[in-house]
Amino acid sequence: xxxxxxxxxxxxxxxxxxxxxxxxxxxxxxxxxxxxxxxxxxxxxxxxxxxxxxxxxxxxxxxxxxxxxxxxxxxxxxxxxxxxxxxxxxxxxxxxxxxxxxxxxxxxxxxxxxxxxxxxxxxxxxxxxxxxxxxxxxxxxxxxxxxxxxxxxxxxxxxxxxxxxxxxxxxxxxxxxxxxxxxxxxxxxxxxxxxxxxxxxxxxxxxxxxxxxxxxxxxxxxxxxxxxxxxxxxxxxxxxxxxxxxxxxxxxxxxxxxxxxxxxxxxxxxxxxxxxxxxxxxxxxxxxxxxxxxxxxxxxxxxxxxxxxxxxxxxxxxxxxxxxxxxxxxxxxxxxxxxxxxxxxxxxxxxxxxxxxxxxxxxxxxxxxxxxxxxxxxxxxxxxxxxxxxxxxxxxxxxxxxxxxxxxxxxxxxxxxxxxxxxxxxxxxxxxxxxxxxxxxxxxxxxxxxxxxxxxxxxxxxxxxxxxxxxxxxxxxxxxxxxxxxxxxxxxxxxxxxxxxxxxxxxxxxxxxxxxxxxxxxxxxxxxxxxxxxxxxxxxxxxxxxx
Amino acid sequence: xxxxxxxxxxxxxxxxxxxxxxxxxxxxxxxxxxxxxxxxxxxxxxxxxxxxxxxxxxxxxxxxxxxxxxxxxxxxxxxxxxxxxxxxxxxxxxxxxxxxxxxxxxxxxxxxxxxxxxxxxxxxxxxxxxxxxxxxxxxxxxxxxxxxxxxxxxxxxxxxxxxxxxxxxxxxxxxxxxxxxxxxxxxxxxxxxx
Numbered sequence: 001x002x003x004x005x006x007x008x009x010x011x012x013x014x015x016x017x018x019x020x021x022x023x024x025x026x027x028x029x030x031x032x033x034x035x036x037x038x039x040x041x042x043x044x045x046x047x048x049x050x051x052x053x054x055x056x057x058x059x060x061x062x063x064x065x066x067x068x069x070x071x072x073x074x075x076x077x078x079x080x081x082x083x084x085x086x087x088x089x090x091x092x093x094x095x096x097x098x099x100x101x102x103x104x105x106x107x108x109x110x111x112x113x114x115x116x117x118x119x120x121x122x123x124x125x126x127x128x129x130x131x132x133x134x135x136x137x138x139x140x141x142x143x144x145x146x147x148x149x150x151x152x153x154x155x156x157x158x159x160x161x162x163x164x165x166x167x168x169x170x171x172x173x174x175x176x177x178x179x180x181x182x183x184x185x186x187x188x189x190x191x192x193x194x195x196x197x198x199x200x201x202x203x204x205x206x207x208x209x210x211x212x213x214x215x216x217x218x219x220x221x222x223x224x225x226x227x228x229x230x231x232x233x234x235x236x237x238x239x240x241x242x243x244x245x246x247x248x249x250x251x252x253x254x255x256x257x258x259x260x261x262x263x264x265x266x267x268x269x270x271x272x273x274x275x276x277x278x279x280x281x282x283x284x285x286x287x288x289x290x291x292x293x294x295x296x297x298x299x300x301x302x303x304x305x306x307x308x309x310x311x312x313x314x315x316x317x318x319x320x321x322x323x324x325x326x327x328x329x330x331x332x333x334x335x336x337x338x339x340x341x342x343x344x345x346x347x348x349x350x351x352x353x354x355x356x357x358x359x360x361x362x363x364x365x366x367x368x369x370x371x372x373x374x375x376x377x378x379x380x381x382x383x384x385x386x387x388x389x390x391x392x393x394x395x396x397x398x399x400x401x402x403x404x405x406x407x408x409x410x411x412x413x414x415x416x417x418x419x420x421x422x423x424x425x426x427x428x429x430x431x432x433x434x435x436x437x438x439x440x441x442x443x444x445x446x447x448x449x450x451x452x453x454x455x456x457x458x459x460x461x462x463x464x465x466x467x468x469x470x471x472x473x474x475x476x477x478x479x480x481x482x483x484x485x486x487x488x489x490x491x492x493x494x495x496x497x498x499x500x501x502x503x504x505x506x507x508x509x510x511x512x513x514x515x516x517x518x519x520x521x522x523x524x525x526x527x528x529x530x531x532x533x534x535x536x537x538x539x540x541x542x543x544x545x546x547x
Numbered sequence: 548x549x550x551x552x553x554x555x556x557x558x559x560x561x562x563x564x565x566x567x568x569x570x571x572x573x574x575x576x577x578x579x580x581x582x583x584x585x586x587x588x589x590x591x592x593x594x595x596x597x598x599x600x601x602x603x604x605x606x607x608x609x610x611x612x613x614x615x616x617x618x619x620x621x622x623x624x625x626x627x628x629x630x631x632x633x634x635x636x637x638x639x640x641x642x643x644x645x646x647x648x649x650x651x652x653x654x655x656x657x658x659x660x661x662x663x664x665x666x667x668x669x670x671x672x673x674x675x676x677x678x679x680x681x682x683x684x685x686x687x688x689x690x691x692x693x694x695x696x697x698x699x700x701x702x703x704x705x706x707x708x709x710x711x712x713x714x715x716x717x718x719x720x721x722x723x724x725x726x727x728x729x730x731x732x733x734x735x736x737x738x739x740x741x
Contacts, residue, residue, distance in 0.1 A: 004676065005634050005699070006631070006634075006677075007676035007677040007680055008677070008680060008699045008700050009627060009630055009631040009634065009700070010627075010677040011627075011677060011680055011681055011684065011696070011700065012681050012684075012685075013618065013619060013620040013623035013624060013627070014620070014623075015681065015684050015685065015692065015696065016620070016622075016623035016626055016627070016696065016700070017620050017622075017623055018689075018692060019692060019693060019696040019697075019700075020622070020623075022689045022690075022692065022693045023693065023711070211570070490596075500594075500595045500596060529582075
């Protein structure tokens with residue numbers, strides 16, 4: 001059987017392509033227009049908000065953190081000038097989280113000196129433990145208006161052949177040499193680690209396959225490539241690397257790329273909340289562990305890659321010696337001084353790249369009138385914030401994604417760097433509407449979730465039910481905003497088979513909640529992917545036999 | 548957060564990202580194909596969580612496969628990886644008795660395709676069997692291809708296939724019987740036994 005199934009699994013791609021074409025021919029016959037329209041709208045929304053929803057999507061795995069359950073508190077932002085909206089504290093933590101999937105307790109929100117103040121879940125760390133995470137004492141907020149970089153987002157490091165081996169913390173065997181990389185182009189600076197934030201972070205919407213990060217505050221003492229760099233930046237480093245190892249060095253030549261502008265929001269997985277950072281940068285994807293080149297007494301120090309646990313394996317000495325004995329492998333080699341290394345970098349960059357590569361320039365984007373309007377529109381508001389992100393692929397762009405009380409919404413705006421084109425991907429939430437919105441966190445706080453049960457599964461004595469997650473989202477569709485709370489369940493039977501189920505509540509402006517059927521909610525929200533489309537009750541599915 | 552800018556990259560662009568070792572390749576793949584791949588995995592595994600895991604494994608597999616591979620049909624390439632991972636997972640889970648028997652395909656159902664033989668030398672690798680299947684599918688009608696791939700590649704229930712084709716389940720069963728018969732002949736003529 002396995003051989004047959006394996007064989008079927010190897011059928012030609014062309015046949016699968018033909019299959020798809022046949023399916024397209026047949027499917028429309030089975031669907032009426034209304035359904036098609038709904039599906040089209042749903043698909044559209046999925047495209048727009050897919051990953052935001054992934055934040056809130058039901059994984060059902062209690063081992064995998066989800067940060068859909070985010071409540072928040074927002075600083076009161078004054079003024080329209082972006083720089084005035086980025087005081088050290090106000091660009092700090094914007095929210096706190098609700099749910100531990102296991103405990104599934106509720107939380108409240110608190111303000112951080114702002115005028116929005118609500119209760120705080122006692123189990124959560126107090127604000128002071130993370131209050132200086134972004135823009136605290138160690139950070140220097142950079143007014144966007146002062147940003148006039150020549151920043152490249154292209155990777156600094158080349159030779160992708162072995163790069164894959166460096167991903168995901170897989171160990172090297174004796175047959176595998178360390179990846180050979182070269183300095184490429186992009187932002188490069190000399191600096192040192194100023195602070196390492198204690199928590200682990202993820203992109204909002206990160207799947208389990210994606211990296212988790214630590215965030216460090218990196219002091220820039222000298223800009224090697226890249227103009228007008230801030231003196232301090234927030235820098236994400238994959239969590240499989242031991243960032244503490246970087247503390248051993250006072251001079252680090254490091255490469256990085258821009259991730260976000262003001263209010264770049266990451267999910268704090270440790271504390272289950274969202275945090276906003278100003279001027280977020282990241283190490284170069286695929287080459288993270290070679291983005292830091294430390295120097296001791298002005299001379300290249302290869303000890304970072306040796307036995308200090310920078311990665312979850314260390315390179316064998318012979319590989320290290322060989323690797324750093326050849327400048328073809330790396331722009332720096334054993335014995336190089338920092339000055340030599342900087343020259344190498346600059347020479348390499350100027351030799352290799354003669355034309356500007358994709359990059360996002362804040363000032364350029366907002367030179368366009370329409371984009372300026374977006375900036376004015378997307379200022380932080382009393383109970384929410386827009387997360388901004390720089391994105392470079394097929395043209396640079398900046399994105400604004402709205403969060404209210406720390407919960408995702410389906411509102412997103414994209415501005416193209418090339419021509420300042422602005423695209424709105426959902427109906428905008430108006431100020432009036434936002435003011436009236438209930439805080440979904442209050443629902444979780446005031447609801448005895450333990451007394452609830454899965455909606456779509458008949459619970460029998462043989463089934464064990466546990467909560468897997470709680471989540472919320474504000475969805476605007478058809479001129480109406482739906483405040484949706486979602487409780488995910490994991491249901492296991494006595495044979496250890498399991499399935500997932502979700503229970504949905506619609507929360508009205510006065511905070512009262514109504515249980516709502518999944519299909520009805522999908523209809524209301526235009527098929528928003530926050531409302532799962534999976535079928536339940538796999539236990540009761542009839543065993544299908546062909547013969 | 549993913550870039551839900553509404554502009555999906557073309558397959559070629561996504562593949563280029565893989566070649567650039569840009570992690571956005573995974574994000575873009577997920578954005579464009581996640582729901583499609585979830586459906587494939589779910590057909591086999593009947594578990595949302597397992598399907599999610601399977602699809603996540605798919606991304607990693609693709610990341611490790613491209614380069615050097617440069618698939619011509621990226622969607623089909625992904626589908627195959629997901630489907631095969633799902634079957635592997637199914638087998639593992641089934642060994643642990645976590646998946647109901649019959650939620651996929653029965654052994655008897657498969658055995659009908661290929662003549663029994665106790666001669667080990669007659670066993671051929673899956674690739675050779677696949678050649679026969681490919682040749683058959685290329686020569687058969689659209690409807691037969693659709694039924695075969697739906698059932699044995701995507702593990703779709705008969706009822707779903709019938710619904711999509713707008714025919715009765717009995718018709719689908721009849722077609723499958725005919726396909727089995729034809730394939731069996733081809734396997735025999737190629738000396739393939741299992």
